[in-house]
Amino acid sequence: MPKIAPARNESFLEELEHSITELTPYTMISHGALVHLGILTNQVLSQGLPGDLVECGVWRGGASFLMAQILRSQASDKKVWMFDSFQGLPEPTDLDGPQALQYAQSSGSAAYLDNCKADLKEVQDTCESLGLSSVCKIEPGWFEDTLATAKVDQIALLRIDGDWYSSTKVCLELLYDKVVEGGFVVFDDYYTWDGCTRAVNEFLADKSERLEQYGTIAYFQKGTPFLEYSPDGFTSKRSLLDDFKVALAEAEGARIRNADLSRLSKAYDQLNSELLAANKLNTELSRDLYKHQRLYEDLQRSPLAVSLEASAQLRLEMASLRSENDRLTSSDASMRLHVARLMDELASRKTTIETQLSAYNSLVGQSIQLQHELIETKAKAEQATVGLVQEVQRLTQELSFTRGTLSAANRQLNEELKRLNRPWTQKLLRRNGT
Numbered sequence: 187m188p189k190i191a192p193a194r195n196e197s198f199l200e201e202l203e204h205s206i207t208e209l210t211p212y213t214m215i216s217h218g219a220l221v222h223l224g225i226l227t228n229q230v231l232s233q234g235l236p237g238d239l240v241e242c243g244v245w246r247g248g249a250s251f252l253m254a255q256i257l258r259s260q261a262s263d264k265k266v267w268m269f270d271s272f273q274g275l276p277e278p279t280d281l282d283g284p285q286a287l288q289y290a291q292s293s294g295s296a297a298y299l300d301n302c303k304a305d306l307k308e309v310q311d312t313c314e315s316l317g318l319s320s321v322c323k324i325e326p327g328w329f330e331d332t333l334a335t336a337k338v339d340q341i342a343l344l345r346i347d348g349d350w351y352s353s354t355k356v357c358l359e360l361l362y363d364k365v366v367e368g369g370f371v372v373f374d375d376y377y378t379w380d381g382c383t384r385a386v387n388e389f390l391a392d393k394s395e396r397l398e399q400y401g402t403i404a405y406f407q408k409g410t411p412f413l414e415y416s417p418d419g420f421t422s423k424r425s426l427l428d429d430f431k432v433a434l435a436e437a438e439g440a441r442i443r444n445a446d447l448s449r450l451s452k453a454y455d456q457l458n459s460e461l462l463a464a465n466k467l468n469t470e471l472s473r474d475l476y477k478h479q480r481l482y483e484d485l486q487r488s489p490l491a492v493s494l495e496a497s498a499q500l501r502l503e504m505a506s507l508r509s510e511n512d513r514l515t516s517s518d519a520s521m522r523l524h525v526a527r528l529m530d531e532l533a534s535r536k537t538t539i540e541t542q543l544s545a546y547n548s549l550v551g552q553s554i555q556l557q558h559e560l561i562e563t564k565a566k567a568e569q570a571t572v573g574l575v576q577e578v579q580r581l582t583q584e585l586s587f588t589r590g591t592l593s594a595a596n597r598q599l600n601e602e603l604k605r606l607n608r609p610w611t612q613k614l615l616r617r618n619g620t
């Protein structure tokens with residue numbers, strides 16, 4: 187029998203994670219149980235085990251679809267047989283234990299899940315939408331009716347997930363013989379429901395295989411007893427299962443590393459974005475700081491600062507004014523007296539000035555009157571002067587004319603005289619001074 191190869195194929199694990207994520211809405215089993223199932227399926231293929239894969243109790247089909255996707259991705263012609271009533275669980279009996287009975291009564295609880303009832307049409311549609319119709323064989327009906335007549339001959343992997351005693355027992359009784367040597371039988375409910383535990387224990391009681399555990403999953407490999415007795419002592423033939431555990435551990439390690447990596451990567455992204463935000467904030471703060479420094483400097487130079495200084499100065503001045511005011515207030519009474527006296531004096535001066543002013547005004551009036559008269563007189567005098575000047579000019583002309591006339595007459599006379607009596611005339615002339 188070939189040894190189980192550890193699941194070191196990282197791309198297989200990546201694909202498995204991807205399938206699990208895609209199929210989670212169609213299954214109620216845990217992530218760990220799905221990883222376990224995926225690796226078992228992979229081992230079936232890598233070991234080249236003959237036979238198909240079977241799930242009894244598929245609900246919405248997620249676990250079966252996971253096996254089918256692995257078969258398809260490795261181009262296997264194996265089939266996945268999907269047995270389910272698609273009417274939910276049968277009634278539990280006392281053999282299923284008190285918890286199962288309690289479950290059956292708690293139809294209102296969230297865990298009841300409509301008694302694990304899935305809709306056949308929906309499962310068929312999902313199968314088709316996933317492109318798995320050619321891989322999956324959906325067999326609706328009660329196990330008791332369908333398993334015995336099912337056309338599955340050999341089984342490489344049998345997954346039993348029917349919860350109750352009767353469902354588990356009938357699967358083992360009708361299908362165990364079809365499981366090939368080295369094939370795997372997996373129980374989902376061995377650690378969950380008493381009925382399943384009871385059925386498995388009863389069934390294995392006269393068999394050599396014993397259960398292995400992975401989380402809440404119980405499983406065994408057909409034909410591999412836990413210990414084998416010989417006269418030399420007990421020997422273990424479970425190396426295959428041990429190897430398988432290593433594979434699982436490695437897968438789990440890879441899963442944890444992946445999860446760690448993605449967590450670290452998320453944390454890194456988060457830190458990075460926080461760092462970016464902090465940097466941005468820092469830049470903004472630096473800018474603000476610079477701005478405030480500039481503002482502070484400006485303010486120191488600003489009119490406000492000057493005003494502040496002036497205000498301080500004013501305050502000082504106000505203080506001194508206040509003290510001055512106090513001083514003045516104290517001498518207020520004498521000042522008032524003094525002011526009253528001054529006011530009286532001012533009033534009497536005002537009266538005097540007003541009297542003088544009215545005298546002055548009347549003088550000004552008289553002066554104006556006189557000026558007018560003067561102007562009139564002056565005009566008249568000028569007019570008279572002009573007349574006189576004209577008269578003088580006329581008289582002067584007359585005089586000059588008369589003189590001329592007289593002169594001519596005188597010359598005539600003189601001529602006459604000269605002519606008449608020169609000597610006498612000469613004497614007369616001397617006497618007249620000419």
Ligand SMILES: C[S@@+](CC[C@H](N)C(=O)[O-])C[C@H]1O[C@@H](n2cnc3c(N)ncnc32)[C@H](O)[C@@H]1O
Nearest residue numbers: 213214243244245249270271274328329348353
């Ligand atoms: C817990 S669910 C299975 C969960 C499923 N494997 C998954 O991946 O989510 C149990 C299923 O077993 C079916 N079942 C239980 N007993 C049955 C029986 N005797 N015959 C047919 N179906 C049965 C129920 O209809 C139910 O869908």
